[in-house]
Amino acid sequence: MIIVLKTNLSNQEIEEVFHKLESLGLTAQLVKTKPNTTIAILDDVSTLPTHLISQIPYIEKLIRLQLPNPLVKSSKNKAIKLANGLSFGNNNPPIIIAGPCAVDEPNELIELALDIKARGAHILRGGAFKPRTSPYDFQGHGLDALKTLGEAKQITGLPIISEVMSAEQVDLALPYVDILQIGTRNMYNYELLKEVGRSDKTVLLKRAFSATLNEWLLAAEYIMSAGNENVILCERGIRTFETYTRNTLDLSIVAAAKRQTSLPIIVDPSHATGKEELIRPMARAAIACGAHGLMIEVHPQPDKSMSDKEQAITPNQLSEIIADTEMLYQTINKLDHSELIALT
Ligand code: PEP
Numbered sequence: 203m204i205i206v207l208k209t210n211l212s213n214q215e216i217e218e219v220f221h222k223l224e225s226l227g228l229t230a231q232l233v234k235t236k237p238n239t240t241i242a243i244l245d246d247v248s249t250l251p252t253h254l255i256s257q258i259p260y261i262e263k264l265i266r267l268q269l270p271n272p273l274v275k276s277s278k279n280k281a282i283k284l285a286n287g288l289s290f291g292n293n294n295p296p297i298i299i300a301g302p303c304a305v306d307e308p309n310e311l312i313e314l315a316l317d318i319k320a321r322g323a324h325i326l327r328g329g330a331f332k333p334r335t336s337p338y339d340f341q342g343h344g345l346d347a348l349k350t351l352g353e354a355k356q357i358t359g360l361p362i363i364s365e366v367m368s369a370e371q372v373d374l375a376l377p378y379v380d381i382l383q384i385g386t387r388n389m390y391n392y393e394l395l396k397e398v399g400r401s402d403k404t405v406l407l408k409r410a411f412s413a414t415l416n417e418w419l420l421a422a423e424y425i426m427s428a429g430n431e432n433v434i435l436c437e438r439g440i441r442t443f444e445t446y447t448r449n450t451l452d453l454s455i456v457a458a459a460k461r462q463t464s465l466p467i468i469v470d471p472s473h474a475t476g477k478e479e480l481i482r483p484m485a486r487a488a489i490a491c492g493a494h495g496l497m498i499e500v501h502p503q504p505d506k507s508m509s510d511k512e513q514a515i516t517p518n519q520l521s522e523i524i525a526d527t528e529m530l531y532q533t534i535n536k537l538d539h540s541e542l543i544a545l546t
């Protein structure tokens with residue numbers, strides 16, 4: 203980091219800045235430059251909060267040489283181990299997360315969990331607390347739904363993911379879930395990000411429907427800087443002028459994010475399109491562009507789903523997507539491999 207001091211400071215004022223920097227445990231080196239004197243900090247200050255330095259008197263500006271999101275960008279070949287022994291991310295085969303938008307009937311959920319497991323899904327999803335645009339829409343069955351998910355896990359062994367929207371909901375969900383989901387509407391809820399960052403559960407961070415790549419990665423940095431390294435990113439569509447689809451699936455961000463971080467990144471074609479008939483083609487496209495997995499809403503009888511029925515697919519449709527995914531993953535691996543051979 204370079205610290206640019208105000209002009210025309212006395213030696214005593216410059217020394218005062220040095221003392222303050224020393225009291226923060228930093229090694230500083232004076233560089234006499236004109237018109238401003240500058241100080242070089244020799245330590246790694248990537249995780250030091252900027253305000254600790256910027257509030258020192260006589261400082262004109264700070265120039266950080268480090269990346270603004272060092273933890274997100276420095277993780278290498280990141281793979282996250284799941285409770286059932288599977289690894290998520292890096293070059294591992296894509297992970298399929300499937301289940302209803304919201305947990306409704308307990309027996310139905312357990313039957314569905316057994317069914318999707320037999321078809322090759324790896325993780326069971328199900329909303330207990332639903333973030334709905336209208337306060338009059340179904341808000342989820344809360345703790346009862348979490349208990350049902352816990353039962354489904356005991357019976358099937360599938361790890362569980364469910365969304366939390368507040369610190370209280372994090373406490374309620376911890377005994378039942380393996381992955382805490384932060385939904386699109388809460389990506390900017392920094393207190394919630396810190397809260398899940400303090401937990402020992404993997405966090406799935408959905409991109410806000412209005413977030414830039416940088417904002418999304420900085421949201422992940424919030425979770426990681428609170429102590430939790432296990433973050434999975436999820437692209438779920440952004441808001442554009444197009445109203446035919448529920449959102450616009452931004453697959454370029456998957457390839458772009460993969461160039462900036464090795465955190466696993468998955469795609470949710472259900473909320474991206476809002477249309478059952480578009481999920482399979484978009485799931486194929488997601489795997490083809492390098493997504494580490496998919497999150498898909500599945501219901502045994504989509505018409506009876508308590509929320510998002512237009513985008514729910516049946517277990518049979520899920521089987522087709524899982525078959526596509528396996529085939530595409532192998533094909534892409536072969537292509538990547540032949541590219542490597544061509545280069546050598
Ligand atoms: C969900 O996955 O249940 C959900 C509400 O998704 P999103 O936050 O992407 O709208």
Ligand code: MN
Nearest residue numbers: 303499509510
């Ligand atoms: Mn939904």
